[in-house]
């Protein structure tokens with residue numbers, strides 16, 4: 001069984017809405033932290049082809065496809081050897097409302 005066969009569509013919550021995206025079982029476990037909800041903020045940047053739909057709270061509607069993904073790679077040490085590798089935002093393509101933010105560290 002290849003990893004691609006394990007992809008399952010899940011709802012991932014953000015502060016400004018939610019997205020529906022296909023996740024592997026490992027990604028799902030990492031993002032859910034043992035609670036039933038899955039948070040977009042707990043997952044590293046997903047490639048655009050993983051998204052099927054997203055919901056924007058500000059527009060109060062669902063859109064097909066992927067939200068905009070804006071990110072930068074500061075590679076900035078924030079103490080105790082922890083480096084902020086990437087920070088990014090998922091934004092509504094129509095109104096730029098932030099659906100969710102995420103941070104990726106070196107551990």
Ligand SMILES: [Zn+2]
Pocket residue numbers: 056057058059060092093094095096097
């Ligand atoms: Zn919107």
